[in-house]
Amino acid sequence: MIKDVTEMKKEFNITGVCVPEINYMVDISDKITGIEEMVDKGYCFVISKPRQYGKTTILNELSKKLNSRYVVLFVSFEAVSNKIFENEENFSLGILKLLTDNLRMTPQKDVYEILSRHQEGVKDFDGLSITISEFIDEIKKEVVLIIDEIDKNGNNGVFLKFLSLLRRKYLSKQMGKDITFKSVILAGVYDIKNLSTTIKEEEEEIRFNSPFNIAMDFDIDISFSDKDIETMLSQYVNEEKLTLNVEEMSRKLYEITSGYPYLVSKMAYIMDKKLQKKWDIEGLQEAIDIIISEKNPLFDYIIGIIERNSEIRNILKEIFVDGGIENFTPYVYEKAIIHGILVERDGKLVIHNKIFEGIIFNFLMDRERAQSE
Ligand SMILES: Nc1ncnc2c1ncn2[C@@H]1O[C@H](COP(=O)(O)OP(=O)(O)OP(=O)(O)O)[C@@H](O)[C@H]1O
Ligand SMILES: [Mg+2]
Structure with missing residues (x-):
């Protein structure tokens, strides 16, 4: 028999999206409220x-919260085939399929049927545009579109044209001439500005028209402060009936991770599971040593970027020698900043956190040693 999730003991999560029913997690409700206001x-x-x-964790919680007031279409490009980015027809059909599949899984059966009906015969962006308008008109509710993992194929001309379509509809809506989404949220590692710098020459026109220049700046910090981390640890301490100085331990976790969400959960997971709840200074050091010596997809990804990019390697070496770069121009360091390798702190460009410092230092040393042999 499947156990009721409410009976299951919670755990720290180190793979994929976090869900409050089964994971000890940082309370992100303030961040979500901020996004909801936007x-x-x-x-x-x-x-x-x-x-x-x-x-993805934030978007997932956000969409649950928005569901009571809006129809939320929440899709991800993570698992879609590259075929849908080949031309307008494939994209129109592909995105409509993603949207209807998403609605099929929600309790909104009527909404699902309306969207299915309106998409018949769509072959291009004109048809897609009409489908969006007619669908939203018929359901008589405001619709929020969320697309996660846009980098999957975001530098692709067809996707950028789709963004132009959304922009045109949005501007027309403001003039009372069209019906479209209330709000559109895109998520990924790159911003649209960075995506469009890689597109092909024949698509220059789209680039200069900046397909999504209706986008507002997103200024909400989604990393965790020491106070944020306390919300996760106090829940853990209560449920596991531990005596632990939550405030001090949260501050330490913050010092080690600089609030990088995966690293926060990972440290807690190792302390809890691998070190049998050895929540003290020695335990923390052991957890750091374990993390730094292991391989995982995030570290592989970051090391891969450093490996391929000699400019970033040189900057990192400089930082290891001087402790940080002052008076820097962000443009030069953009790539390393986008990937969370470098960050500006107190006017200085530094490595994001102590754990990254450890893995990057080891990598650069081993690399030099290997090359000199
Ligand atoms: N609210 C939270 N509390 C604690 N840990 C969290 C929280 N949100 C995320 N994490 C940690 O970060 C990890 C990644 O979360 P998530 O998949 O939401 O990130 P993402 O930015 O979408 O990642 P990707 O870029 O790989 O898609 C989780 O597995 C968990 O370890
Ligand atoms: Mg994600």
């Missing part, structure tokens, strides 16, 4: 944050 104002925006930074 949606209520009808903004379009891009949440571009590094890998494993809690984007």
